[in-house]
Amino acid sequence: MDCEVNSEGMNKREGEGCPRKNADAVQDRDASANPSSPIIAVFKVFQQELDTKHDKYERLVKISRDVTIESKRTIFLLHRVTSVPNAEDILNEADVKLDAVRQKIGLIAEELRGEDIYQFHRAFTAGIQEYVEAVSFLHYIRHRSLISLEEINARLVFMRTEKVDPKGSDEALPLGAQVLTFHVTPSDYLLGVADLTGELMRMCISSVGNGDIDTPFQLSQFLRQIHDGFSYIGNTGPYEVSKKLHTLRQSLGKVEDACYALRVRGSEIPKHMLADVFSSRTTLLDPEEGVV
Template structure:
């Protein structure tokens, strides 16, 4: 009887007779709905407002994706500049490598010009996460290039001065954006009103968008100066670099200085490591003045900077104390053994077993 009463409670809706639940459940317990979905009134002002929201959100998402792609290209080209600068082994090769790096940096600036065009009239921090990796990598490459060429650090204001561009008022980028927005609106309107007749128009819109995307990747509308004749009706635009992005790029730059120190030892140059260690100490002391920063990325890169500085100091210590007794072809092995010994000492809690 107890089991029967419990089973009756579980299926209580069926025992009590007709109720409101009878409209939503069959005998098998599957949920159904007898009412059909009412048609949407496209002329309603509420629907019109939400259509506007949809268009604005799609435009924001499309711009974010375009910026991510441009930032990825900037990152790749900037890494190539860094790899190229590490090939400098002597003064004879230095000039040719710097000239090649200069041309590559000019190509990266064209990409940054396109990013600046996309950000015109926008909050500079709204799309910062989309362009931050590329901006930091470019800052790292440009600081490294400037240090090798001029033996000093490029300041934040000097960096922003190099990111000033001249573009035509009706540039390729603005035409692409206008055509893309118009095509998107036309496609959405045809999807709502004429679902059976928009196959050819949708295909043409997609083909046009693909062609415009290919043309938008080509830096045709950016003019960085240097020509004899300036294009008519040019507009000057500046790219804003947040101070935090400059600091993060500078922190990455110290890692390239550490690699430069190791490479110089391998090529037989014993003076460069002592110049680099004093320069890196000045940068590290400047970061120490910031105190406790709430930015997690700054803390992480500050720790990496400390490790890079320690490697350079160990290199200078080995060169100064044991450099005269170690052959040049064995210096890198001696430096590696010192670093390995320090890591082992830091990992031991109670000495050797």
Template structure:
């Protein structure tokens, strides 16, 4: 005979896990909703001249700071439970947030909220410090930003910058594609140094070369039409 209390105990544990997932899901849903708002505002950069971007970046910064508050809420709950059991619930939204942070910083935003040593490119440590969360934890089972999430966010940013290079030409800005070209090529060179084991990350990183080629094609066309001054590649 099997003691039915075994299954009653299992049901209790299932109910407890369901409660945890529901609580985390509610926070992640709010984070996702804020994230869509952030991305919608950032998309205005594709139709706004570079010298008129400040109002857009100010609005983006407000949304990013609101998302930061949700990350703080998420961390408080997630720290009470095994990280890798639940991190799939928020990993995608955290990647999207980091991509928005990186793009906003590259465009010149978040100046008042970054560290004094930060440039337009934010390292994983810069992002962790900005969000006030640990990164790449190895000896502690707690909420953190993983290297994989950070790299996937960089890939998403490169794809968006490639699109921005094309739209900048439409706006008559022939300097920004040169700046984007130099940046994405340096980033691509950095990715080539990595020996990636994660299948998804490896496949996504392979796509960077297509984004680089897209930007190089834009710069090449500008050069053919003499729309870029000599030495403009170092802009």
């Protein structure tokens, strides 16, 4: 028996098992939908909110990508301090680059004004971790210590000028100053410090190649302290820490192996050949060997 359809496009005998013509029914309902319906109005608001959130997320991803690129360039620049006579020029140039990176982080702070940071955290976490790695690398080269989270956040305060609307006045709007702050989360700080250990291992290799036999021992002690600190965190920290802890142990093992080679055979090997001996030893070193 054919289905009888009324003027509103609905089946009269749906309850009796009569098949519906889904595609035609959907088209009929869409054509006859009332645009002033409160339900449609509510869903239009939801659509606008989701589009706005998606656009903000994409802008944050782009800014984070710029932060990552500039932070990596700063790290590459800092690796030159072991091979130049005047390291202060390199450090000053790195300061300028990091100031530019902080301005980009200020753009992230503007996007997050009035927002829940954890709704968009995945969009910019990679860039912030790279920034923490770069700024902590610079701090270690200058002070031979680890920068704290409070010191990092203290430099992420931005002044922004914007127009202030005087009530009941049509005159030109004056400019007002507003303070924006960006707080690096503890998890981003920990993950950035974990990545720092790889750069310190590379710094150790460069120092050995340049005949510097003091820096590797300083780095070995410093990396051991960082490793012990991460061991205390255990499973209570971010889940990414367990992945980076393996790389941290590899870096520590290579630095300790370099110190071993310098202590045992340093007096019998010319300084310009230490890098070759160290490289050949690290290629044969098991990742977990020598790491407690």
